[in-house]
Amino acid sequence: MSRIAYVNGSYVPTADAFVHINDRGFQFADGVYEGITVRRKQMIDLEPHLDRLWRSMRELKMDAPMARGPMRIVLRELIRRNRISDGFLYLQVTRGEAVRDHAFPEFSIPSFVATCRRLNLAGVRARATGGIAVSTQPDIRWGRCDVKSTSLLPNILAKQAAREAGGFEAVLVDNDGYVTEGSSTNMWIVTHNGVLKTRSTEDNILAGITRARVKSIAKKLQIQVEEESFSVNEALSAQEMFLTSSTSCAMPIVELDGQKIGDGTPGPVAKRLVEAYFDFMDD
Numbered sequence: 001m002s003r004i005a006y007v008n009g010s011y012v013p014t015a016d017a018f019v020h021i022n023d024r025g026f027q028f029a030d031g032v033y034e035g036i037t038v039r040r041k042q043m044i045d046l047e048p049h050l051d052r053l054w055r056s057m058r059e060l061k062m063d064a065p066m067a068r069g070p071m072r073i074v075l076r077e078l079i080r081r082n083r084i085s086d087g088f089l090y091l092q093v094t095r096g097e098a099v100r101d102h103a104f105p106e107f108s109i110p111s112f113v114a115t116c117r118r119l120n121l122a123g124v125r126a127r128a129t130g131g132i133a134v135s136t137q138p139d140i141r142w143g144r145c146d147v148k149s150t151s152l153l154p155n156i157l158a159k160q161a162a163r164e165a166g167g168f169e170a171v172l173v174d175n176d177g178y179v180t181e182g183s184s185t186n187m188w189i190v191t192h193n194g195v196l197k198t199r200s201t202e203d204n205i206l207a208g209i210t211r212a213r214v215k216s217i218a219k220k221l222q223i224q225v226e227e228e229s230f231s232v233n234e235a236l237s238a239q240e241m242f243l244t245s246s247t248s249c250a251m252p253i254v255e256l257d258g259q260k261i262g263d264g265t266p267g268p269v270a271k272r273l274v275e276a277y278f279d280f281m282d283d
């Protein structure tokens with residue numbers, strides 16, 4: 001748990017960290033967020049995360065709670081005050097406090113809260129050695145999944161259903177049988193030609209920061225990447241499958257709906273990408 005949180009201008013013990021009941025984040029999930037991995041006290045891909053946060057705010061016509069410079073300072077200070085080496089920074093901006101009415105308030109001050117907790121990256125790496133099982137779930141989300149909104153009810157229901165089915169993550173599937181992304185991750189397969197396939201960010205998914213990083217790492221390793229949708233059947237017959245996210249880094253998937261992917265162990269391409277991603281973080 002984060003011991004010290006940042007709440008609208010103050011650093012406070014988490015036990016005393018509150019927002020108003022009329023905050024539109026609480027009332028309507030009228031908010032956006034980011035999750036940033038901290039590795040050895042350094043924020044991984046901070047600038048792309050801030051770019052995405054500003055884009056999310058712009059898309060929802062939400063004012064920024066502060067400029068980027070001060071926000072970087074707040075985040076560094078949170079890492080320091082919580083004495084975090086490997087951790088996860090959570091940032092949330094909402095439209096602020098206003099009398100409940102669906103339409104935007106004429107005036108409100110955006111609310112900004114941030115926390116930083118420990119993240120066991122050695123544990124993440126250990127999990128990647130064995131790989132994970134996942135379960136397909138229908139993607140019942142809205143048409144603006146490019147916005148990193150705190151409105152995550154379909155995502156949490158899918159994740160819970162996957163957990164109840166014995167999976168670590170839900171693989172969200174659209175009405176045509178194509179994989180969109182995970183409930184909190186981006187999905188990839190490795191085809192029999194050794195090509196990486198992942199859905200295009202133009203196709204109603206979140207533009208994952210880890211996805212972009214792994215794409216550029218793959219290019220450096222001369223592994224071909226195609227940004228194209230793949231179906232559940234393609235995934236089931238793929239050579240390999242893996243997911244990416246800030247908290248899971250690159251994570252091999254060895255089982256989909258109880259069926260083995262490849263030989264049921266992490267494949268060579270995913271293993272190489274896990275290594276390369278940790279090397280990138282440790283650089």
Ligand code: PDD
Pocket residue numbers: 035155181182183184185186206207208209210211244245246247
């Ligand atoms: N989830 N897709 C969805 C729907 C996500 O919520 C996330 C991130 C990702 C991966 O994005 P990134 O590589 O930038 O972490 C993809 C975060 C970790 C969360 O909700 O906690």
